[in-house]
Every structure is written in C-alpha cells, then in structure tokens.
Amino acid sequence: MRRLCCLILLLCVLAGTLTFVHASTGSFIVEAGKDYYYKIEMASTDRLHLTFVTTGDSSSEFRFSITFPNSTYLDLGEVDKYSTSFTSDTTGTCELYFDNTNSMQPTFIALNYEVDHYILGIPQMIFALIVILVLVLVIVIGYVVMGKYS
Numbered sequence: 001m002r003r004l005c006c007l008i009l010l011l012c013v014l015a016g017t018l019t020f021v022h023a024s025t026g027s028f029i030v031e032a033g034k035d036y037y038y039k040i041e042m043a044s045t046d047r048l049h050l051t052f053v054t055t056g057d058s059s060s061e062f063r064f065s066i067t068f069p070n071s072t073y074l075d076l077g078e079v080d081k082y083s084t085s086f087t088s089d090t091t092g093t094c095e096l097y098f099d100n101t102n103s104m105q106p107t108f109i110a111l112n113y114e115v116d117h118y119i120l121g122i123p124q125m126i127f128a129l130i131v132i133l134v135l136v137l138v139i140v141i142g143y144v145v146m147g148k149y150s
Contacts (some may be wrong), residue, residue, distance in 0.1 A: 005074040027110045030062070030100040038096040040113060042069050042088045050096075051083040054107050061102035067095040 002123060021050050030036045054062055064082060065075040069092030076082060088094070117124040 014111075017141045021088060023114045025110075026112075027108065029084055030098050030107045030109060033101055035101055036098040036109075038097070038098070038111065040094040040115065040147050042094055042115060043117065044072075044091045045090060045121070047118065048094060048113060049085045049086045049116075050113045051081075052111045053081045054109050056070075056105050056107040062107045063099040063102075064072050065097045065099070067097070069094055075129065
C-alpha cells in the first residue's frame with residue numbers, strides 16, 4: 001500500500017510539472033515614430049485569449065493589427081483597447097503588430113494573453129487528469145486482483 005501512495009504522489013508531482021497553459025502578462029512602451037511586433041507560438045486547436053489596453057495621448061495615431069497562425073491579416077486601425085478569443089486551426093505564429101509610427105507621443109501597452117492547449121478536443125489539464133485517474137484505477141485493480149491470489 002505504501003508503494004501505491006508513493007506512485008500516486010509521484011504522478012501528481014509529474015502532472016504538476018507539465019505545462020498546461022501558457023499565459024503572460026506584460027507591459028511595454030512603443031516609442032513615438034516606432035513600431036513593435038509581439039509573437040505568440042500556437043499549435044493547431046490551441047485557444048488564445050488576448051487583451052491589451054493602451055495609455056497615452058488620446059490624439060495619438062496608434063494602430064494595431066494582428067496576423068493569425070493561418071496567415072489571415074486583420075487591421076483594426078486606431079484602437080486603445082482590444083480583446084479577442086479564437087481557436088487556431090493551424091500550427092504557427094500569431095503576430096501582434098503595434099504601430100506608433102505616425103504619433104508624436106509614446107504609447108504604453110498593457111498586454112495579457114493565455115494560450116489553452118487541447119488534446120483530442122479536451123483541455124490538456126483535464127486530459128492529463130483523466131490519464132492519471134485511469135492509471136491509478138488500473139493500479140488499484142491490479143493490487144486487488146494480486147491480493148486475491150496471495
């Protein structure tokens with residue numbers, strides 16, 4: 001029974017070390033007359049939740065565009081905040097383009113995104129939990145069957 005407890009503990013520690021979600025929060029300044037690219041790697045069926053907010057002179061000419069992993073380009077024009085969620089249909093890079101080239105003022109950007117990974121249509125975290133539970137169930141059944149024959 002002690003070995004079973006050690007195995008379960010080891011599986012829980014292993015599950016805890018896996019990367020389930022890639023999330024990031026950051027901020028940066030796009031100087032006046034400059035632009036900035038931010039790239040996010042995505043796999044097929046990953047879901048991206050993206051939000052950003054800008055602060056600075058309200059009359060600035062700050063522009064934002066996004067290129068999705070399937071190479072679809074979306075120019076949102078002059079925005080001061082943006083939020084979206086989408087599921088990637090291909091593996092690739094999602095490029096965020098922050099354009100401050102026509103402005104005389106720097107723009108501060110607070111960016112927050114989260115990439116959820118999916119396996120067979122199930123969130124990776126839930127999938128790993130199911131695999132661990134099935135493995136523990138097989139081990140418990142093995143101990144019960146072995147106990148009957150000893």
